[in-house]
Amino acid sequence: MNDNPAEDSPAGDDVSRDGPSVREYRIGELARAAGIPVRTLRYYQERKLLPPPRRAGRIGLFSEDHLARLRMIGNLLERGHTLEGIRELLSAWEQGHDIEAVLGVEKAVTTPWSTETPVTMSVDEMTALFPDEIDDDVVERAVRLGHIRVDGDRVTHWSRRQLDATVTLVRAGVPLAEVLSVSQELQRSMDDLARVFIRLITRHVVARLADEDLDRLTEVLGRLRPGAQLSVEAAFARAMDRQVRAEVDRVLGRLAEPSA
Numbered sequence: 001m002n003d004n005p006a007e008d009s010p011a012g013d014d015v016s017r018d019g020p021s022v023r024e025y026r027i028g029e030l031a032r033a034a035g036i037p038v039r040t041l042r043y044y045q046e047r048k049l050l051p052p053p054r055r056a057g058r059i060g061l062f063s064e065d066h067l068a069r070l071r072m073i074g075n076l077l078e079r080g081h082t083l084e085g086i087r088e089l090l091s092a093w094e095q096g097h098d099i100e101a102v103l104g105v106e107k108a109v110t111t112p113w114s115t116e117t118p119v120t121m122s123v124d125e126m127t128a129l130f131p132d133e134i135d136d137d138v139v140e141r142a143v144r145l146g147h148i149r150v151d152g153d154r155v156t157h158w159s160r161r162q163l164d165a166t167v168t169l170v171r172a173g174v175p176l177a178e179v180l181s182v183s184q185e186l187q188r189s190m191d192d193l194a195r196v197f198i199r200l201i202t203r204h205v206v207a208r209l210a211d212e213d214l215d216r217l218t219e220v221l222g223r224l225r226p227g228a229q230l231s232v233e234a235a236f237a238r239a240m241d242r243q244v245r246a247e248v249d250r251v252l253g254r255l256a257e258p259s260a
């Protein structure tokens with residue numbers, strides 16, 4: 001409910017100032033035009049997402065620019081931005097950066113790297129994939145690691161490929177609990193590797209281009225994405241070659257030892 005009824009009364013379609021008439025809104029009118037509650041609008045003001053209104057006595061009058069900003073905030077929220085992230089984007093806009101260029105950089109950075117296809121199944125179907133391997137502890141660990149999401153009797157695995165790989169390992173004789181343990185270790189290693197790439201790109205690319213040409217930065221970030229993925233894939237394949245050879249040599253050496 002509005003704390004100041006006077007601010008919610010009509011301001012009129014046009015308010016004449018020095019120059020052509022312009023549309024101005026009192027807070028209730030602006031909230032209705034933007035399709036949000038007054039309390040939400042006030043919260044945006046508190047978070048410094050909106051510039052102050054023009055004051056006419058005790059009444060605050062908002063402009064079409066305020067309405068455009070509110071609509072932009074709504075669009076950014078729908079795209080998954082946090083209010084703090086939106087505040088930073090708006091700050092960049094106010095400092096003279098083209099908002100479309102800023103959003104282009106944001107999209108290049110935040111577009112999901114994973115292109116995996118999720119798989120949804122019943123709990124019984126998941127249990128059938130891993131006979132005698134599923135219990136409450138295993139399910140809880142898989143949820144905690146982010147592999148699955150449970151919604152009633154339905155289970156969604158984040159990746160068809162990873163699910164198939166897990167099934168193959170378990171059917172070959174590797175316990176599912178061990179697969180989850182290795183997955184947790186691998187996830188930590190991948191996080192460390194991702195941080196290395198992010199530091200590298202931030203230090204040598206973002207810092208150099210951010211203040212020069214945001215469109216150029218967007219282009220470069222887009223080109224770097226497949227390169228980073230291919231580098232990791234190639235490095236892992238090479239490491240597997242080394243480790244497989246070492247293990248084969250060890251097994252063959254043991255077989256070649258004379259029997260006691």
